[in-house]
Amino acid sequence: MNYQVPLLIDGQWRDSSSQEWLDITNPADESSIGRVAKASRADLDAALAAAQTGFAAWRKTSVMERSAYLRKAAALVREHAEEMALMLVHEQGKRLTEARIELSGASEVLEWFAEEARRCYGSMIPPRSPELRQYVQHEPVGPVAAFTPWNFPINQAVRKIAAALAAGCSIIVKGSEETPVALARFIQVLEQAGLPAGVLGLVYGVPGDISEHLIASPVVRKISFTGSTSVGKLLSAQAGAAMKRMSMELGGHAPAIVCDDADLARSLKLLGVQKFWNAGQACISPSRFLVQAPLYDEAIAGFQRIAEGYVMGNGLDKATRMGPLANPRRVAAMQALVDDAVAKGARVVTGGKAPDGKGYFFAPTVLADVPQDARIFNEEPFGPIAAFARFDSDAQALQEANRLPWGLAAYVFTGSATRGEWFKNGIESGLVGINSIAMGYPEQPFGGVKDSGYASEGGADALAFYLSSKFVSQTI
Template identity: 50%
Template sequence: MILNTPLLIDGAWRAGTHAQRATVRDPATGAALGELTLASEQDMALALEAAQRGFEIWRKTSAYERSKVLGRAADLLRERAETIAQLITKEQGKPLAEARVEAGGAGDHVDWYAEEGRRAYGRVIPPRQRGARQIVLREPVGPVAAFSPWNFPVSQLVRKIAGALAAGCSIIAKGPEETPSSCIEMCRAFQDAGVPAGVLNLLFGVPAEVSSFLIRSEVIRKVSFTGSVPVGRSLGALAAQHLKRCTLELGGHAPFIVCDDADIEAAAALGASLKFRNAGQVCASPTRFFVQSSAYDAFVSAFASQAARLVVGAGAAAETQMGPLAHARRVDAMAGFVADARECGATVQVGGERVAGTDGFFFQPTVLVDVPDHARVMRDEPFGPIATVLRFDTLDEVIARANALPYGLAAFAFTRSIATATRLADDLECGMVSINHFGLAAPETPFGGWKDSGYGSEGGSEGLDAYLQPKFVSQIGI
């Protein structure tokens, strides 16, 4: 399955020349699928040269022509969605139904950016002097270095690529070494659609080596990273040191607030769907389920029942509702979170164990109750299938508790009261709030966080703005 030529540099697919290689594994079995060649500094230098040449071509291509190329890429992504989905499931582990949603949505992201790029308007400023003209142009910032994670190998990377290309930038995309094949096939679609050589380059490598080499280069003018808070801090500091613009979409620890006037069954069903999607390996996944006291018992019963009924297995199996975790180390992390919670006095309502009888990286959907605030799962993002259910009495209390962590990516709430919904939307400290449904991550909406969850947005007009810079022009005839 694993290609020997996974690097796209200057329009050509080639093998990496790094001394190390990465082993790609099937998380459902733990078996090796193959080895991935990685980029050396020589390969990265070639990619930087290509990106600079590609930028000079692409920035001078009209927004209208760029939009047509991206439109063709979107069509090809839709045609190839099933192939890409199969690759996602094989290497990342999520159920095929979820992989199909991810792969099928890639074309929508590209289409939206293609159209938005044609509307990257500037403005005219009324002058103070008659005969003068004052205009603001919006120009592409330059070659981009983009770093994307393994949990959504296509949907995370496609937003970075589509946004950069729609704005007129070239890009060097560093894909996840754990899940390379879907990224490769996605980039083939852009290449086959007519993106010029050097405009889109794809690398895999030793992460710290690639990020350090690219961000320090004078060629790179913009950095986009999706991943953990510690790595985001490091890359953000490096980008700031070299005066590079930066977008960081980092971890979360989302609250899910259920008020006593809510539809409890609907809240429990959506909460379970969001929590255990992709085995909880979602930055916006809710972990802290705050339920008003009078509704607490009913919610716990309904939510625990939803979790207990989930069918856990290989993502390719038709009956599977939750697949494996991506790594063996994630299974160890889940076991550590549960053990710590138990020691702190929490009760395991559902799950709490590794799935026995398999060599894959499986952990049971887990619901914890009576979890004290000092338990590690209440402070650190589990990034796995663990939910905590907690009581609250007043709106003031739950808002304070929801905002108590340094994370601020997403929040969810269920209530029938417009006043309560408005209060929560106003007072929750996060980049995205979804009330009574799941309304995040559409191409036309911004996706990003506050506080330790990063800064900047992908998606929406804000996502295109990240790749554009203003130029003020003032002129007068003489």
Template identity: 55%
Template sequence: MYRKLAFYIDGEFSGAEGRHAGDVANPATGEVIGRLPHVGPADLDRAVAAAERAFASWRRTSPLARSDLLRKVAALIRERAPDIARDITLDEGKPLEEALVEVTSCAEHVEWHAEECRRIYGRVIPPRQPDVRQFVVREPVGVCAAFSPWNFPFAQAVRKVAAALAAGCTLILKGPEESPSAVVAMAELFHDAGLPAGVLNIVWGDPAAISRHLITAPAVRKISFTGSVPVGKQLAALAGAHMKRMTMELGGHSPVLVFADADVDRAAQMLARFKLRNAGQVCVSPTRFYVQRPAYARFLEAFAHELSQARVGDGLDPSSQMGPLANPRRVAAMADLVADAAGRGAQVVTGGRKVGEEGCFFAPTVLAGLGDDARIMREEPFGPVAPVVPFDTEDEALQRANALPFGLASYVFTESLKTATRVANGLEAGMVNINHFGMGPAEIPFGGIKDSGIGTEGGAETFDGYLVTKFITQL
């Protein structure tokens, strides 16, 4: 059984009956498993009106009440996690264990926002005149429009919803049409927890039409988008034209710097497992591997061995370590990147091909002997393909790592504290991981620089994009 799909406006769920709908397919089999109802302009107008009406009262709701509601949602997430995770595996493809981790970790994210929203403080500024009082307050920005991606359908949506609602904003969310079940489940969680009608609204349909309609709506004051750089730039331009605040978490092309003094075998094993996560369809997936020349051969052998041993299959099979890509377009994209690299003289160390006739499976792939002009060294692969190239000096590694316009995540492996400090200071990235991967917890600010985005989600900065600052001076 797969979840019945619906959109959610003003506290009511509406299914596909009697309206235009799109197919939802299982990427492991190609089977159509659901029909997703698409909204029209009138539905979007109704969602905006509902959010605007609900904001008038939700903004005045006590932070304690908002906190209590979020805690109820967190408890429901843990209770319903197995069913939500199974549906994610069915429509997005990732192994069930990964899907379950995604869902259960979101309970902590919701609880974090429940705690932090009780501490949205202003400040008092000492006056220059004795009879003056002056202070700063933080207020919710208003109605927000959010757009969440298909690769982490529950986690990415929850981050936006929890932050907006905890801050006192109302929200219209367009989720991913490829993997919609998690967002429908999320709407059910908030509905069952007692969220007032109109505070959260979920819509589906043509992305370009919906984004333009919502961003240009006068009542919408803030935009939050997670997705590709090209689409993010288009939405940012549209939001800028209407002076809308925005948070943009865009694509990456995460460099990995493995120095000769690193624990090479441990680094190879850790990076291989991380590269397999969601079949490499992760914005912070390690994608450009620079290995210092004395350690290069050893790392390449160990890394390729780990990936070649991975079991690729249906995410519902407990033995599968990597599931399918999201759709046939991703399979074709991987084949094109490998062909381009091979055409430029690269060696396919392992993988490099589609797996099986059914489904969207692509073998974990390692490429060696390629130059920085190969497409995969310049374009985010968003799949299980990893180029591994040598470097000689620290300065060279930093120059090559920083050469692209991306700046989301980065990874460094070294046993030298001095090297780690210099490289962490020199990398142009919003997040630097040294000898481990530490970007997941709710208390961590998650975001990039350069073309990889504007603003962050999570951590103490979680509400910055959803609050305005007001100065009040009184004589």
């Protein structure tokens, strides 16, 4: 295969004005599968001008028209889902099953915001005198610059695109250069549903150069970013200097607390699914496994069996249960975390290294007796490593769960409703699962607290971050 991924600017798919390209690699076998256009500054200026023009047109469309567009787009995505799922496997490495679920979820997001577009209700405020009318109306905030990661190329982009379009905003999407193929095809499908030129743009290139240029532009009025906390803080500072509205979905280090009264077999089964999904490259992946002492040894043995059942391989192979990591940097990062943990007293139960051969693979890994000062208990692993430590009291588990600056997802497994309620109220996290891993559906809020960011990219509140409120006091 030889994918050629251009830029989308003002309704036209075109190469970079500088004729520069970046290579795309299949992480399963390290083969080159194509190239993606690298946007120049002139391309970005053209995209900004188009977004300004597109916004002027799109904001005037009725909410019923926007809703109809999003429903049509959802149907087209379903029609072309298999094609895009294969692209995801080729460029990102995830299993075909996981890629299909990502596309199915994208259609649901489009449908959710199609309905939310029709519910941007204002409000009436009782006046202090009979000749007054007072009310609040909501208006689209303006052109949006959206920055999306490589781990879920379509899932992370569609939340931003659908919300922006539902609200009446235009949007420039800066996708990941490592996984550009499926996203470009996805946006091409959205275009086929009938968007005016300039409403939706797509650029690729040097991340720092693009973010700095787009955020500084007076055209852009809203920033939406999904990625690491360090980059999110940098972009927040840039956006804050220009008083731009921001949504930040950043890193996490999810604690998974297993109490001594939990259904251990069910707990481990659910946590295994969540841990090794997308090879652990998910911001809500459980990473610190805190197990109460009476169940600790049994939990280690049980999770070892689960990890060893995950066959690594190409995502198109039906026998594969876990694909490769996205790039060689992630493999090196996993090995460094394991080596550090072992040096500080942890024990490798299974895995702990990259297999021989081609591809950016790292074995599903279980670490036991991980000390609190190990790097893996203090840095987001973003890979297929489950790090275990025991706890004695609930207070001890809660203290560890809240110790780090992140607060995106947390999981608690217990047979006691009272205990679950206590943990739910005490955990500092935007997303909490009590005997559950059901997170990330369109109707659910999705966002964190502390260094995991702010604002929600799901649920009934998501549209609010793309709207401005205008108060009107009118004498009649």
